Amino acid sequence: xxxxxxxxxxxxxxxxxxxxxxxxxxxxxxxxxxxxxxxxxxxxxxxxxxxxxxxxxxxxxxxxxxxxxxxxxxxxxxxxxxxxxxxxxxxxxxxxxxxxxxxxxxxxxxxxxxxxxxxxxxxxxxxxxxxxxxxxxxxxxxxxxxxxxxxxxxxxxxxxxxxxxxxxxxxxxxxxxxxxxxxxxxxxxxxxxxxxxxxxxxxxxxxxxxxxxxxxxxxxxxxxxxxxxxxxxxxxxxxxxxxxxxxxxxxxxxxxxxxxxxxxxxxxxxxxxxxxxxxxxxxxxxxxxxxxxxxxxxxxxxxxxxxxxxxxxxxxxxxxxxxxxxxxxxxxxxxxxxxxxxxxxxxxxxxxxxxxxxxxxxxxxxxxxxxxxxxxxxxxxxxxxxxxxxxxxxxxxxxxxxxxxxxxxxxxxxxxxxxxxxxxxxxxxxxxxxxxxxxxxxxxxxxxxxxxxxxxxxxxxxxxxxxxxxxxxxxxxxxxxxxxxxxxxxxxxxxxxxxxxxx
Amino acid sequence: xxxxxxxxxxxxxxxxxxxxxxxxxxxxxxxxxxxxxxxxxxxxxxxxxxxxxxxxxxxxxxxxxxxxxxxxxxxxxxxxxxxxxxxxxxxxxxxxxxxxxxxxxxxxxxxxxxxxxxxxxxxxxxxxxxxxxxxxxxxxxxxxxxxxxxxxxxxxxxxxxxxxxxxxxxxxxxxxxxxxxxxxxxxxxxxxxxxxxxxxxxxxxxxxxxxxxxxxxxxxxxxxxxxxxxxxxxxxxxxxxxxxxxxxxxxxxxxxxxxxxxxxxxxxxxxxxxxxxxxxxxxxxxxxxxxxxxxxxxxxxxxxxxxxxxxxxxxxxxxxxxxxxxxxxxxxxxxxxxxxxxxx
Numbered sequence: 001x002x003x004x005x006x007x008x009x010x011x012x013x014x015x016x017x018x019x020x021x022x023x024x025x026x027x028x029x030x031x032x033x034x035x036x037x038x039x040x041x042x043x044x045x046x047x048x049x050x051x052x053x054x055x056x057x058x059x060x061x062x063x064x065x066x067x068x069x070x071x072x073x074x075x076x077x078x079x080x081x082x083x084x085x086x087x088x089x090x091x092x093x094x095x096x097x098x099x100x101x102x103x104x105x106x107x108x109x110x111x112x113x114x115x116x117x118x119x120x121x122x123x124x125x126x127x128x129x130x131x132x133x134x135x136x137x138x139x140x141x142x143x144x145x146x147x148x149x150x151x152x153x154x155x156x157x158x159x160x161x162x163x164x165x166x167x168x169x170x171x172x173x174x175x176x177x178x179x180x181x182x183x184x185x186x187x188x189x190x191x192x193x194x195x196x197x198x199x200x201x202x203x204x205x206x207x208x209x210x211x212x213x214x215x216x217x218x219x220x221x222x223x224x225x226x227x228x229x230x231x232x233x234x235x236x237x238x239x240x241x242x243x244x245x246x247x248x249x250x251x252x253x254x255x256x257x258x259x260x261x262x263x264x265x266x267x268x269x270x271x272x273x274x275x276x277x278x279x280x281x282x283x284x285x286x287x288x289x290x291x292x293x294x295x296x297x298x299x300x301x302x303x304x305x306x307x308x309x310x311x312x313x314x315x316x317x318x319x320x321x322x323x324x325x326x327x328x329x330x331x332x333x334x335x336x337x338x339x340x341x342x343x344x345x346x347x348x349x350x351x352x353x354x355x356x357x358x359x360x361x362x363x364x365x366x367x368x369x370x371x372x373x374x375x376x377x378x379x380x381x382x383x384x385x386x387x388x389x390x391x392x393x394x395x396x397x398x399x400x401x402x403x404x405x406x407x408x409x410x411x412x413x414x415x416x417x418x419x420x421x422x423x424x425x426x427x428x429x430x431x432x433x434x435x436x437x438x439x440x441x442x443x444x445x446x447x448x449x450x451x452x453x454x455x456x457x458x459x460x461x462x463x464x465x466x467x468x469x470x471x472x473x474x475x476x477x478x479x480x481x482x483x484x485x486x487x488x489x490x491x492x493x494x495x496x497x498x499x500x501x502x503x
Numbered sequence: 504x505x506x507x508x509x510x511x512x513x514x515x516x517x518x519x520x521x522x523x524x525x526x527x528x529x530x531x532x533x534x535x536x537x538x539x540x541x542x543x544x545x546x547x548x549x550x551x552x553x554x555x556x557x558x559x560x561x562x563x564x565x566x567x568x569x570x571x572x573x574x575x576x577x578x579x580x581x582x583x584x585x586x587x588x589x590x591x592x593x594x595x596x597x598x599x600x601x602x603x604x605x606x607x608x609x610x611x612x613x614x615x616x617x618x619x620x621x622x623x624x625x626x627x628x629x630x631x632x633x634x635x636x637x638x639x640x641x642x643x644x645x646x647x648x649x650x651x652x653x654x655x656x657x658x659x660x661x662x663x664x665x666x667x668x669x670x671x672x673x674x675x676x677x678x679x680x681x682x683x684x685x686x687x688x689x690x691x692x693x694x695x696x697x698x699x700x701x702x703x704x705x706x707x708x709x710x711x712x713x714x715x716x717x718x719x720x721x722x723x724x725x726x727x728x729x730x731x732x733x734x735x736x737x738x739x740x741x742x743x744x745x746x747x748x749x750x751x752x753x754x755x756x757x758x759x760x761x762x763x764x765x766x767x768x769x770x771x772x773x774x775x776x777x778x779x780x781x782x783x784x785x786x787x788x789x790x791x792x793x794x795x796x797x798x799x800x801x802x803x804x805x806x807x808x809x810x811x812x813x814x815x816x817x818x819x820x821x822x823x824x825x826x827x828x829x830x831x832x833x834x835x836x837x838x839x840x841x842x843x844x845x846x847x
Contacts, residue, residue, distance in 0.1 A: 307731070309730065309731060328730075328735065329730050329731050329732070329733050329734075330733045330734065330735045332733065333732070333733025334733070339731055341731055346725070346727055346728075347725075347727040347728055347731055348728055348731070349725070349728055350720075350721055350724035350725045350728050350729070350791070351724070351725065352724050352791050352792070353720065353721070353724045353791065357717075357720070357721070357724075361721055361728070361729070361732040361734070362732040362733050364714050364717060364718065364734075365714065368714035369714075370714075371709075371713055371714065371715075372712045372713055372714065373712050373713070373714055373717060375712075415732065
C-alpha cells in the first residue's frame, strides 16, 4: 500500500479516476493516465471521446467532478488557466487565442511585459525578450509585427513560444499541425523533439495517425469518455490505433477513383490576383482536382478569387465553354459554383443559427416562393440531407455551435449539396475532423464527382491529396508549378514541386 | 361487493393522483419552455403589470391614460420595427429621432405651402428614405462603423431640421391631415396604434417567413459566411437602412399629424428608447437575433413602466434611472438564461 503512495520520480503528471459530467453527457468516466517526464504522449480518440475535456481540466479551464491530479507526485487542484500556468502546465488551443491587432511581442508577454522604473512598458526589452524566445524556432518574425499579418502557421509558432516562455513543464498541444504545411510540421516536430530532450513533457492531441507514429513516445486512446489503453508507439501499428479509437475495423483506403470524362466543365485562363499569377487549368466533368502546396502558396486566395470573394486583377473564367464574369460570391452561386472555406467558424458557418438555417443559407430561393419561405419543402430537404450525410444533431433546430467539428464540417457541405452545384471548391475539407468523418467526407466528394460535379479540393494533407485526386496541381509562390496525374503522384514529387527542390 | 371491483376503486385515486402530479410537472416544464421564448415572457410580465396597476391605481385604466400611453408608444413602435431589422442584420441607428423630426418638418412645411396631403406625405417619406440611403451609403458601401456613422448623421439631420426652419416649429396644420394622427377606431383605438398593429403583424410575418427578410439573420449571424453563401451583403444592408429610414419617416409624419405641428428639436430620446426596447425584446447588438413582436413588446414594457412611474407620482427626473435598470436587467436575464440553456 505504501509503495503505491510513493512519488514515482519518472512520472511528471498523473490523473487518477477523473470523472466529469456535463448535463446530458458523461464526458469523462474514471479516467486514469500517467505521463512520464520528458515524453511526447499523444492523446487520441474520435471527436467527443473526451480528449479535449481531459486536456481542458489539466489546463484549468474545466474542473473535474471527482478524481485527483498529481503533479510530480503531489496532489494539486487546478483552479483556473492562470493557476495551471503557474503550476507549469500550458496549453496551446486549436483555435488560436491571440489579439490580432497587437504585436507579436505584446501577445507573447501579455500581462507580464517588462516594465521601466516608471511602470511603463519597456518596449526595447520586450522586443529583445521576444526575439530570444522565438530564436530557437529558426523562424524570422518581427516582434513588432501585428499578429494578424502572420500566417496561421506562424501564429501557431507564436502561441507555442508563448507557452514555453512561461517556463512550462507540461505543454499541451491541441492539434497543432491542423493549419500547418508539411514543411512547417517538420519544423514543429524538430522543436517538439528538442523540448522533449530538454525534459519538457508534451501532451499531444491529434487526429493524424502518421504524426503519432512519427513524434509520440507513447499514446493513450480515449473512447466515449473512458481510457481504452496506453501503449508504446513502437509496439503499435496504425491499424491497431484505428481499431482502438473506433472500436471497429475501418478502411484506411480512399474511395475508388471514378471515370473522368474528357468534357471540360470549368476552365480558368491566366488568372492573376494579389497573391497569385497566371493560373490556368481545366476541370473535367467527374473529376476531383487536387490542389497541393505549402501554406501561403496562394491556393486559398486563388479559390476565393474564382468564387468572387476577392477581386481578380485579370484572367478569364469559363463554365461549360461559356465565358462568365464572377464579381461576387452571389454571382458564383447563381452560376452553380460552391465554396467550402477552410475557416469553419468564421467564414463557413453561422454559429448562432440552427442546423436547418445553415443548410438552406445558399438556397433560400430554392425553398421559397417569391416572398415567403416554404417551410415544408425546407424541412423535407434538410431532413433528407442530414440523414444522408449522417449529421449527428439532436434536432434540426440545434445551433451549429453545439455540434462537433466533424458534424459542423458536414453541415457546411450540406449547405452546398442542397443547391446541386456544378462545381464545388473545398478548402481543407477534413481539417480537424476525426477518422470516421474523414472517410465520410472523402466518400461524399467522390460520389459528387461520380454524379458529374467538378470537385476542386485544396488540401495540405499529402495522403488526402494523393488518395483522392484524379489529377494534382501543385502551387508555389502564387503559381502553378506542376501537374501530376493520379498514377504518377507520390509524396516525394508533390513535395518537391511544392517546396521547389529537386528530388 | 365484487373484490375485483373494490380493487379497481381503491386503485383509482392513486392513479389519478399520479396523473395529476405528472400533469403538473408537464405543465411546469411547458411553462418553463414557453417563458424562455422572449415574446411570451414579456406578454406575461406586461399582463401582470396591467392587472396589478388596474387594481391598485384606478387612474391607470382610465381611457385617457390608455390613449396617452398607446399614442406615445405607437410613434416609437413604428420606429422600433425598422430598428429591429437593423439590429438583426448587425446594424444600428442613432439617427432615427432626427429622421423623424426632419420628415415631420418637411411634410408640415409643404402642407402649409398648400401642397396636397398625399404629396406632402410622400415627400416626408422620401426624406426618411433619403436619410436611410445616406446611412446605408456611409455604412454599407464605404464601411464606416454603424455607431459612428449614425452618431454623425444624427446631428447632421438634426442640424438640417433646425437650420432649415431657423429652429422654429411649423404649426397650424390642416384638419384633414390631423385626422390621421388624431383619428380613433371603434371608439377607443387611436389610428396610430392601429397603424402600428398592422405594420407589426406584416413585418413580423415577413421577418419570420419572408425569403428576403431571412437574409437579415444570415448577414447578422456571420457577415463573412453570408457573403460566401452567395448573399449580397452590401445590397441587403443598403435596403435595410433605407427601410428603417422610411419607417422613421412614417413615425415622424404620424406623430406630426397627431400633434398638429412639427418641432425641429423633438424626438431626441427616441433612438435610445427604441434600441432599449428592441434589446429588452430579444434583439442582440451582435446581430442575428430578434423579432418584430419582441421588440414592440419590449418597447411597450418601457412605455408602461414610465406611465406607471408618472401615475405613482415618482419624480420625472428618476424615470431615466428605472429605464436604464430595466434595460440592463433584461440583458443580464438574457445572459443567465442562455447559460442555463447551454447547461441543459
